[in-house]
Amino acid sequence: MTTHSAEHIAQQEVAAEQAYVDNVYERLEASGQMAQALVAEGYARGHIGHEGGLVERDAMVFQASKRIAALNAAHDGLVFGRLNLLDGESRYIGRIGVRDENRDVIVVDWRAPAAAVFYQATAQDPAGVIRRRVLRCSGEKVIGVEDDLLDAENAADDLVIVGEGALLASLSRARDSSMHSVVATIQKEQDEAIRAPSRGATTIGGGPGTGKTVVALHRAAYLLYTDRRRFESGGVLVVGPSSVFMNYIERVLPSLGETSVTLRSLGEVVDGLRADRHDEPVAAAAKGSSRMTAFIGRAAAAPLPGAPTEFRFFYKDDVLRLEASDLDRIRRHLLSGGKRNRAYDKAPAALVDALWRQVAGERALEKGEAEFVEIVTTDDRFVSFVEDWWPPVDPIEVWRTLPDVIDSLGRGAFSAEELKALKASWAIGEPSIEDIPLIDELRYVIGEIPDTNDNDDDGPKQLMSFERQEREARDDRYRATRSIEDDGFAHVLVDEAQDLSPMQWRMLGRRGRHASWTIVGDQAQSSWPHPRESEAARKAALEGKPEHAFRLSTNYRNSAEIYDLAAKVAVIGVKDPDLADAVRRTGDLPQHHVVSASELTAQLRTSIGDILERVEGTVAVVASRADLERLEGELADLIEENSGRLRLLDGLDTKGLEFDGVVVAEPDAITDESTAGWRTLYVVLTRATQLLTTVGTTDRWRERIV
Numbered sequence: 001m002t003t004h005s006a007e008h009i010a011q012q013e014v015a016a017e018q019a020y021v022d023n024v025y026e027r028l029e030a031s032g033q034m035a036q037a038l039v040a041e042g043y044a045r046g047h048i049g050h051e052g053g054l055v056e057r058d059a060m061v062f063q064a065s066k067r068i069a070a071l072n073a074a075h076d077g078l079v080f081g082r083l084n085l086l087d088g089e090s091r092y093i094g095r096i097g098v099r100d101e102n103r104d105v106i107v108v109d110w111r112a113p114a115a116a117v118f119y120q121a122t123a124q125d126p127a128g129v130i131r132r133r134v135l136r137c138s139g140e141k142v143i144g145v146e147d148d149l150l151d152a153e154n155a156a157d158d159l160v161i162v163g164e165g166a167l168l169a170s171l172s173r174a175r176d177s178s179m180h181s182v183v184a185t186i187q188k189e190q191d192e193a194i195r196a197p198s199r200g201a202t203t204i205g206g207g208p209g210t211g212k213t214v215v216a217l218h219r220a221a222y223l224l225y226t227d228r229r230r231f232e233s234g235g236v237l238v239v240g241p242s243s244v245f246m247n248y249i250e251r252v253l254p255s256l257g258e259t260s261v262t263l264r265s266l267g268e269v270v271d272g273l274r275a276d277r278h279d280e281p282v283a284a285a286a287k288g289s290s291r292m293t294a295f296i297g298r299a300a301a302a303p304l305p306g307a308p309t310e311f312r313f314f315y316k317d318d319v320l321r322l323e324a325s326d327l328d329r330i331r332r333h334l335l336s337g338g339k340r341n342r343a344y345d346k347a348p349a350a351l352v353d354a355l356w357r358q359v360a361g362e363r364a365l366e367k368g369e370a371e372f373v374e375i376v377t378t379d380d381r382f383v384s385f386v387e388d389w390w391p392p393v394d395p396i397e398v399w400r401t402l403p404d405v406i407d408s409l410g411r412g413a414f415s416a417e418e419l420k421a422l423k424a425s426w427a428i429g430e431p432s433i434e435d436i437p438l439i440d441e442l443r444y445v446i447g448e449i450p451d452t453n454d455n456d457d458d459g460p461k462q463l464m465s466f467e468r469q470e471r472e473a474r475d476d477r478y479r480a481t482r483s484i485e486d487d488g489f490a491h492v493l494v495d496e497a498q499d500l501s502p503m504q505w506r507m508l509g510r511r512g513r514h515a516s517w518t519i520v521g522d523q524a525q526s527s528w529p530h531p532r533e534s535e536a537a538r539k540a541a542l543e544g545k546p547e548h549a550f551r552l553s554t555n556y557r558n559s560a561e562i563y564d565l566a567a568k569v570a571v572i573g574v575k576d577p578d579l580a581d582a583v584r585r586t587g588d589l590p591q592h593h594v595v596s597a598s599e600l601t602a603q604l605r606t607s608i609g610d611i612l613e614r615v616e617g618t619v620a621v622v623a624s625r626a627d628l629e630r631l632e633g634e635l636a637d638l639i640e641e642n643s644g645r646l647r648l649l650d651g652l653d654t655k656g657l658e659f660d661g662v663v664v665a666e667p668d669a670i671t672d673e674s675t676a677g678w679r680t681l682y683v684v685l686t687r688a689t690q691l692l693t694t695v696g697t698t699d700r701w702r703e704r705i706v
């Protein structure tokens, strides 16, 4: 066969597939129009005026709008696969299922059982598949086909086979700023993890670039497809390390037709809060440690700073006094019943009770307790005392007191260095990513801010006036984070789980109490310094749920040249790292430059320029956290000129991401920065798909790995 004729044949195949795909888009268009019409009809029904009309309309508009969103999101490259089966059937596979006007299936949803064979058939075990074809599309256009002949013996003589394998073709494409669905080229071991039943906890391990993230996201889509009612109503929570990472992955699920998954970075897990900044390593490690649990418990129980420490009340012939020790006793008593905010209604009665017990004067005793209670609880001084002594507490407010109480309440649990680092981090005033679990812990220890908008009738009668005044004051002073009862999900998917601190595990555990889990990670990439403590917290979060482990073995991201270097760093960072097999050779070895301090910036600029010229897609410059700010200034013009392609990041923020080219500035500064520094460097070195250059003023790391 000549090249010309091979090309010609490929073109003919593309044209034939285009005809099929055109028909699918026509159907889709019709289906979209139908959904639009339903939305319009739904609105019309709302005008009928009776309540039933409104409910019907809402349901109709909701369903139809969802369908429109799914059709739009899955539109590009909708049909990506075709199977020619032994029995003569030709089966098309797509991001979502499509039927023709007779309700016959013309595209099978990739998650349907009928599509599983697309991913599982091999030449050794073709499972009834003669030819597997991947359609490469751009929008609605078929631009190429790639075939695998799985069963040559049973293939008809005129069966055409085109291309050299879809996987390698897709791996060589340039990377842009978001992750893509790999739905057309999912490999067998990946498919097994995607379709694993959703019982207990499914763990997906494997080295860098093995597809853990992309597999986990396809798994979320698969679970929604197989048990939509359960997972859509209960919710699927996907948690990743940073907002940069969440932006990177956010397109994958919509492109698979799923728009109902909650994506959160670790700094956004608590509703209503958003943190984007990491603490420096000592503070971060202290905040993540389970030693925080007891400290947080004590801080939540402590009197608020500035709370009054005594109360005096003149009644008839008596001077009634609540001294600090009395107040302390009442506080303990109230807290022994549970969460602080839950005792909000009980505080006034407890105080009045303690006061009544001091009443000794005859005139007063004669009047009796009921009158005493009436007089005290309607007295402004008492009301304002209670307001100050036991206000409804927002967890954030208690979080703000932590720097003031850490010395007294955290003594013994934290070293002097940790105490200093913690106080410095809290002096910034805004929560860091590592603070979010502490605030969440406080939410659970303190309880909801009592909702005083309810009818007051069921509260103790004698406290009515107190309640009223208090509520008015409170409504603008306090803003509660959302109810903890709404925290639970039906499935929790955690990516980069090796980095979770014990406190972060506790935070996620609360959201996954009744959930099934998917946990994705690679210990060798962990930036958490105390893996054993974290392991215990992970176990506690899963509460004994059975675990099913999957391991992915092939690195689809890095060239073999880059991964060979990174693997040498991995073995320093961790004992027995789970190394992956990199499948692609590019011929481009990593480059290393060691220069004097005065030449560093110039060399960085040269290396960045060189890589920008040689790759088509994205490039990252990665530095230690300490060097970041300086480099931001020094490289500002380059970054601006190449915005959209060039980014400057610290090591931790590169987690889970990938770029065509990476320039590492001062690798030794990254290894020195924390006890997990070597593992962070391993992460950084495994981000590049094609070109990697390191530039430093020292070269200790390379001396260590040779």
Ligand SMILES: Nc1ncnc2c1ncn2[C@@H]1O[C@H](COP(=O)(O)OP(=O)(O)OP(=O)(O)O)[C@@H](O)[C@H]1O
Binding pocket: 167, 170, 171, 180, 181, 182, 185, 186, 187, 190, 206, 207, 208, 209, 210, 211, 212, 213, 214, 215, 522, 525, 556, 557, 655, 656, 657, 658, 686
């Ligand atoms: N079956 C596949 N077909 C095509 N590309 C794939 C496949 N599996 C993975 N990839 C690609 O490999 C790259 C790495 O995938 P992913 O980020 O999911 O790996 P990871 O295991 O999570 O990596 P890390 O541990 O470094 O975060 C991505 O570009 C992904 O699209």
